[in-house]
Amino acid sequence: MNVTVKLFATFRFGRFAAATRHYPPSTSIGEVIRELQIPDTEISMIMVNGRHAAPDQQLRDGDSLAFFPLVAGG
Amino acid sequence: MNKILRVDMTSLSTTTEPVPKEWACLGGRALTSTIVAKEVKPTCHPLGADNKLVFAPGLLSGTTAANSGRFSAGAKSPLTGTIKESNAGGLAAQMFGRLGIKALIIEGLPAGDNWYSLHVNKDGVSVAVETELIGQGNFAVVEALEKRLGKKTGVLTIGPAGEMKLLAANISVKDSDSKLRSHGRGGLGAVMGSKRIKFISIDDRDAPGIKPVDKETFTAAARVFAKALLEHPGTGQGLPTFGTAEMVNIVNEAGGLPTRNFTYGRYEGHEKISGETMRETIIERGGKPRHGCQPGCIIQCSQVYNDKNGTYVTSGFEYETIETLGANACLGDLDQIAAADYIMDDIGIDSIETSVAIGVAMEAGVLPFGDGEGVLRILREEIGRGTPLGRIIGNGTGNVGKAYGVTRVPVVKNQAIPAYDPRAIKGIGITYATSTMGADHTMGYAVATNLMGVGGGIVDPLKKDGQVELSRHLQIATVMLDSLGLCLFIGFPAADIPTCVPALMDMLNACFGLKLTPDWLGELGVTTLKTERAFNLAAGFTNKDDRLPDFFREPLVPHNAVWDFTDEEIDAFWNF
Incomplete structure (x- = not known):
C-alpha cells in the first residue's frame, strides 16, 4: 500500500520533507517510526489524515501520516 | 521597585x-x-x-x-x-x-x-x-x-x-x-x-538596580530556572531553531490554519511560509535564525530576516503575522510578508489586527486575495497617510466588516481572531470567547495542549471535552507570567518540567525577602482575571459578548469542524 509520510521541523534534518512510501498492508505507525529511525521520545505529535493518532494504529492505503517533534509556540 | x-x-x-x-x-x-x-x-x-x-x-x-x-x-x-x-x-x-x-x-x-x-x-x-x-x-x-x-x-x-x-x-x-x-x-x-x-x-544611568535580598539563593534558583528553559524541547530546541513560524505546518496539518478569510482550514502554499522555509531562507541570506526580543532571553525565538540582497528587512517576524497575511490573505510569499511587517512596525499598527482586517477587505473586494503588492500599497499609502480607506482598515477588522457589509468578520469584542481557527482547535476558541481582552491567543494558549500535549497530554482539538477547564487553567497561569515580566513561552517548561515553578518561587522570594507560595501566585491570577472581568461588566459587557461570530457554525474543511459550544458551556468558564 502507499502512504504519504510527512516530516516536520528537526525530523527533516538528514531525512526528507514528504514522500510517498510503500508498505505491506496493516503496517503500524510504530513500524514506520522504527524504519525512519526517529527516537520515540522525540515525537510529540502523530497525525493521520489531520487527526491525532497513536503508534499502534494500523495504516491504510492512501493515508497521510505526519510526525512532529515538540515545537510548541506561536 | x-x-x-x-x-x-x-x-x-x-x-x-x-x-x-x-x-x-x-x-x-x-x-x-x-x-x-x-x-x-x-x-x-x-x-x-x-x-x-x-x-x-x-x-x-x-x-x-x-x-x-x-x-x-x-x-x-x-x-x-x-x-x-x-x-x-x-x-x-x-x-x-x-x-x-x-x-x-x-x-x-x-x-x-x-x-x-x-x-x-x-x-x-x-x-x-x-x-x-x-x-x-x-x-x-x-x-x-x-x-x-x-x-x-x-x-x-x-x-x-x-x-x-x-x-x-x-x-x-x-x-x-x-x-x-x-x-x-x-x-x-x-x-x-x-x-x-x-x-x-x-535613561537608566545611575539607576539603583535590583539587589536581591538573598543573592546566593537567587542566583542558584535563576540557574535552575534557566536550565529548565533550555531542557524543554519547545523552548530549548523548537523555538530557537524555527521561530514561532514553526506553527504554520503544524496548524495546517491539524486543519485549523485560517485561509482566505477563515473560509478553509488548510492552505496549499503552507510550505512557502513555513518555519522550515523561513529558517533556510534566513541562513541562505546571511540573516539570523535566532535572536532575542530582550536582553537575557535564552529562548531566542525571534530572528533577523534579510532580503535577497542580504539587507535587513524585519525582525520579530511572528507566526501570527506570517499566517494572517500568508495564508488568510493568501499572499504566500515570505518576502512580501516581511516587507509588510516592516511597514506595520514603522507606521505603528498591530500586525495581527491589520492583517486580519486586510483579509476581510479582500473578501469585500477592496483588493484581490493574494495581492501582496496591493497590501504593501495600502499599508504605505492608505493607512500610513490616513486616507479614508486607510482609516477604515486601520480601525480594525470589525470596522472593515461594517464599512463593507461583510458577515465573515473574525472578531470577539471587536478584536481580530489571530491565526488559529477555533472550529478545529477548540480550546483556543474558548480563550478567544472568554478572554477579558477580546480575541487573543496569548491570553490562554490552548493550542500547545490541543495539538502537542504540553502540560500533561493532548486535549483533542476537535472535541469539546476539557476545553473550558483547559482555557481557564491557562488563562490563570498566563496572568502569573504576565505579572512577573516573563515571556509567555515560560508556560511550556513551567507545565512540563517539575523544577521550573519552584525555581521561580525561589527567585521571587530570594529577590524580595518574601515567603510567597505557588498558591499565592495562583490566587494572583484568579484575582486579576476577576478584577478585569468586573471592569468589563461595569463597562457594559455581558456573557453575550463572550461569543464567537455566527459564521463559525459553518463547517470548516478538511474536518468539517464547527463551533458547537452552547452558551451555557461557554459561561461555565467563569465558575471559579
Whole structure:
C-alpha cells in the first residue's frame, strides 16, 4: 500500500520533507517510526489524515501520516 | 521597585509617589489591571480625558532572571472597550526595573494642538513639547532619539497610526538592536496619541538596580530556572531553531490554519511560509535564525530576516503575522510578508489586527486575495497617510466588516481572531470567547495542549471535552507570567518540567525577602482575571459578548469542524 509520510521541523534534518512510501498492508505507525529511525521520545505529535493518532494504529492505503517533534509556540 | 511616576497631561505636571502597600507584590499585568480598574471609570471614552495609560515592568524585570524583561501597558482599550493589557519585550521593562519604577501612570488630556514627549530617568519623569518628530515613523524616531540623547536611550514610541488615533495603533518599544517590539493588541497607541505623547525616552544611568535580598539563593534558583528553559524541547530546541513560524505546518496539518478569510482550514502554499522555509531562507541570506526580543532571553525565538540582497528587512517576524497575511490573505510569499511587517512596525499598527482586517477587505473586494503588492500599497499609502480607506482598515477588522457589509468578520469584542481557527482547535476558541481582552491567543494558549500535549497530554482539538477547564487553567497561569515580566513561552517548561515553578518561587522570594507560595501566585491570577472581568461588566459587557461570530457554525474543511459550544458551556468558564 502507499502512504504519504510527512516530516516536520528537526525530523527533516538528514531525512526528507514528504514522500510517498510503500508498505505491506496493516503496517503500524510504530513500524514506520522504527524504519525512519526517529527516537520515540522525540515525537510529540502523530497525525493521520489531520487527526491525532497513536503508534499502534494500523495504516491504510492512501493515508497521510505526519510526525512532529515538540515545537510548541506561536 | 519603590516608586510610582504619575503624569497629568491636563496640567502638564508630574509627581513621584510611594508605592501603596496593596500594590507592593504586584507587577506587570496584575499591576496595570489593578490600577486601571481602580482609577479609570469603566464607561469612559477610551480616547477621552478619563482614560489612563499605565506602564509597568514585571516583578522580576531588571533582575538577572532569564526572559524576565516583558513590559506591560494597560488602559481601557479603544478597540474593544474592555480593560486591556498588552505586553512586549525590548529594553523598557528592565530599565524601569533597574530605576526602581513600579509603574508610570499617564492621565488627562492636554488642551491645544501641541505634541509632547516624556523623559524618564533616575530623578523621575518630565514633560516637554515635541516638534521635530511628529509625523515620523517609529524607526526614524528611534534613530533621531539615539542621536539626540545617546545610543543607549530606551524608547517607547507611536507612529503615524497612533498620532491618528487609529484603533489598531500599537506602542513600539526599542530593543537592543535599535529595532522594535510592540505592545500590539487593543489600540493602546491610540490612547498614547490621544494624550498627545509621541514618545517616552528612558535613561537608566545611575539607576539603583535590583539587589536581591538573598543573592546566593537567587542566583542558584535563576540557574535552575534557566536550565529548565533550555531542557524543554519547545523552548530549548523548537523555538530557537524555527521561530514561532514553526506553527504554520503544524496548524495546517491539524486543519485549523485560517485561509482566505477563515473560509478553509488548510492552505496549499503552507510550505512557502513555513518555519522550515523561513529558517533556510534566513541562513541562505546571511540573516539570523535566532535572536532575542530582550536582553537575557535564552529562548531566542525571534530572528533577523534579510532580503535577497542580504539587507535587513524585519525582525520579530511572528507566526501570527506570517499566517494572517500568508495564508488568510493568501499572499504566500515570505518576502512580501516581511516587507509588510516592516511597514506595520514603522507606521505603528498591530500586525495581527491589520492583517486580519486586510483579509476581510479582500473578501469585500477592496483588493484581490493574494495581492501582496496591493497590501504593501495600502499599508504605505492608505493607512500610513490616513486616507479614508486607510482609516477604515486601520480601525480594525470589525470596522472593515461594517464599512463593507461583510458577515465573515473574525472578531470577539471587536478584536481580530489571530491565526488559529477555533472550529478545529477548540480550546483556543474558548480563550478567544472568554478572554477579558477580546480575541487573543496569548491570553490562554490552548493550542500547545490541543495539538502537542504540553502540560500533561493532548486535549483533542476537535472535541469539546476539557476545553473550558483547559482555557481557564491557562488563562490563570498566563496572568502569573504576565505579572512577573516573563515571556509567555515560560508556560511550556513551567507545565512540563517539575523544577521550573519552584525555581521561580525561589527567585521571587530570594529577590524580595518574601515567603510567597505557588498558591499565592495562583490566587494572583484568579484575582486579576476577576478584577478585569468586573471592569468589563461595569463597562457594559455581558456573557453575550463572550461569543464567537455566527459564521463559525459553518463547517470548516478538511474536518468539517464547527463551533458547537452552547452558551451555557461557554459561561461555565467563569465558575471559579
